[in-house]
Amino acid sequence: MTDETLKYKIGITLIKGIGNNLAKNLIAYIGSAEGVFKEKQQNLAKIPGIGDVLSREIVSHNVLTRAEQEIEFIEKNKIQTTYFTDRAYPFRLKECADSPIMIYTKGNCDFNNGKFVGIVGTRNATETGKENCKKLITDLALSQPNTIIVSGLAYGVDICAHKAALDAGLPTIGVIGHGLDRIYPATHRPTAVKMLQNGALVTEYLSLTNPDRQNFVQRNRIIAGLCDAIVVVESAARGGALITAEVANDYNRDVFAFPGRVTDEWSAGCNALIKTNKASLIESADDILNFMNWEKQDFAKAPIIQTAMFLDLSDEEQTIVSTLRQNMDGLQLNEIAIQLEKPISKISSLLLGLEFKGIVKCLPGNLYRIIK
Numbered sequence: 001m002t003d004e005t006l007k008y009k010i011g012i013t014l015i016k017g018i019g020n021n022l023a024k025n026l027i028a029y030i031g032s033a034e035g036v037f038k039e040k041q042q043n044l045a046k047i048p049g050i051g052d053v054l055s056r057e058i059v060s061h062n063v064l065t066r067a068e069q070e071i072e073f074i075e076k077n078k079i080q081t082t083y084f085t086d087r088a089y090p091f092r093l094k095e096c097a098d099s100p101i102m103i104y105t106k107g108n109c110d111f112n113n114g115k116f117v118g119i120v121g122t123r124n125a126t127e128t129g130k131e132n133c134k135k136l137i138t139d140l141a142l143s144q145p146n147t148i149i150v151s152g153l154a155y156g157v158d159i160c161a162h163k164a165a166l167d168a169g170l171p172t173i174g175v176i177g178h179g180l181d182r183i184y185p186a187t188h189r190p191t192a193v194k195m196l197q198n199g200a201l202v203t204e205y206l207s208l209t210n211p212d213r214q215n216f217v218q219r220n221r222i223i224a225g226l227c228d229a230i231v232v233v234e235s236a237a238r239g240g241a242l243i244t245a246e247v248a249n250d251y252n253r254d255v256f257a258f259p260g261r262v263t264d265e266w267s268a269g270c271n272a273l274i275k276t277n278k279a280s281l282i283e284s285a286d287d288i289l290n291f292m293n294w295e296k297q298d299f300a301k302a303p304i305i306q307t308a309m310f311l312d313l314s315d316e317e318q319t320i321v322s323t324l325r326q327n328m329d330g331l332q333l334n335e336i337a338i339q340l341e342k343p344i345s346k347i348s349s350l351l352l353g354l355e356f357k358g359i360v361k362c363l364p365g366n367l368y369r370i371i372k
Contacts, residue, residue, distance in 0.1 A: 163191055
């Protein structure tokens with residue numbers, strides 16, 4: 001990725017009034033982030049959701065200077081940048097419609113290999129909660145050593161999960177609600193530094209971004225989106241862990257919770273999740289393995305469809321199949337349209353036909369994959 005290309009990709013995330021969903025649609029219409037900034041204002045204004053105000057903001061190029069400053073920080077501090085159409089972008093996040101356009105990573109972790117388990121909970125973790133957290137991670141390490149533990153580097157359950165993962169030799173990822181120019185809270189810096197050797201720190205925020213309250217609410221969706229399963233260790237009747245659980249349910253992720261006594265303040269949220277069927281009750285790592293069927297999977301018996309052998313595909317369908325075969329983790333509808341330089345409506349129609357033929361599958365967030 002050249003600096004020039006990166007500048008535009010960062011720049012589009014800085015345009016006020018354009019969130020992740022609208023940005024992806026805008027890029028799909030134009031074809032690239034760079035093209036967005038070089039398009040004429042009158043053409044931008046005609047794109048659904050843009051209009052005159054946003055189109056003027058885009059062509060002003062005010063955000064590109066800030067993007068250039070961020071590139072200097074990225075290069076100086078060896079930050080990895082991953083754009084939403086990159087193959088290295090976490091495929092689980094691609095399934096989420098509101099996933100970030102760009103994520104910034106410091107550390108050493110492959111987001112597309114292994115089993116990702118999010119561990120979340122109250123900042124006021126009890127000794128019982130901490131023990132449950134530690135034992136869960138220790139047992140996961142013994143039975144599923146390719147597990148990656150994801151949390152938010154906050155006080156309480158989060159930092160307990162990160163430390164337990166490090167002690168057990170499991171990679172651990174901290175999703176933070178600010179830029180990578182700081183660690184918050186500062187007391188967790190020693191743990192964060194250790195995580196860089198076997199794991200990573202991840203954020204969607206640029207440097208100089210303060211750890212404001214709303215950012216942590218937003219980062220909860222990344223924790224949920226990165227993971228196969230979310231475990232709520234302890235939570236009061238209200239709290240960030242419950243937000244993560246709610247988002248995880250929306251993303252069709254499996255959610256688990258440790259139960260507690262009805263009189264325990266820091267188990268009220270877990271009990272409510274279980275009572276309303278928003279989380280499955282667990283007592284140990286074995287429960288997660290059984291629910292997730294991680295001990296019984298047999299990929300060797302999975303049916304394989306030889307898509308290359310189909311003779312009834314049009315040239316356009318063959319092109320889509322070839323593109324998806326090169327991206328086995330899947331591609332979003334917008335990404336396919338960008339890569340093939342065709343209108344979304346056309347690509348959508350072709351994909352529907354391929355679905356009927358049993359060649360591709362549509363997952364949440366308009367993510368399409370070849371059926372293996």
